[in-house]
Amino acid sequence: MPNIARMYFITAICFLIAGILVGLKMSIAHDYAAVGAHAHINLLGWVTMALFGAFHALNPRGAATRLAKIQYYVYTLGVLVMTPALYFLLTGNPSLEPIVAVSSLVVFAGVLMFAAIIFRTRAG
Template sequence: MPAISRFYFMTAICFLTAGIVLGLKMGSTHDYAAVGAHAHINLLGWVTMSIFGIYHALNPSGASSRLAKLQAYIYVPGVLVMAIGLYLLLTGTQAAEPVVAVASLAVFVGVLMFGAIIYRTKTA
């Protein structure tokens, strides 16, 4: 398995754990204000990063590219900062809005880069 696949799987499981912890907190306190952050953590963190890991495991030629590493360096911190900022924003910290906006753009750029990886990777 390429190193980037392992990186994505390890990162994805961290986001899944965070998503579950946040879900448990919301459920136990009956405060669902952060449900949007919970959804983003699980979808962009757990699900999407798992898909990235699977893709790279199945297509090691794309996994070894500089673009793949750069994409990970942009996407993963983008999701992390966006998730934290979104949690803060949804729970009342309005000052987090520009942080969420910038991090969302980083996530979008990371998705576009992953699309470029897919189109550039030669498959058998």
């Protein structure tokens, strides 16, 4: 398995653990204000990263590119910044809205990079 695929799987499982912890906290406190952050942690962190890892595991040629490594770091940074900022925004800190907005654009840039990897791999 390419190293980038392994990196994605390790990162994905860390986000799943974080998402479950946020869900447990909400459930125990009976406070579901952060449900949007919980969903983003699980979908962008766990599910999407696991899918990125699976793609790279099945397409080692695309995984070996410099773009794949850059994309991993860009996307991961975006999700790492966006999800806690979104959590705190939803639980009463409106000053974090610009951070959520900018980090969302970073996540989107990572998605566009992944699209480029898919199209390049398919074309090759």
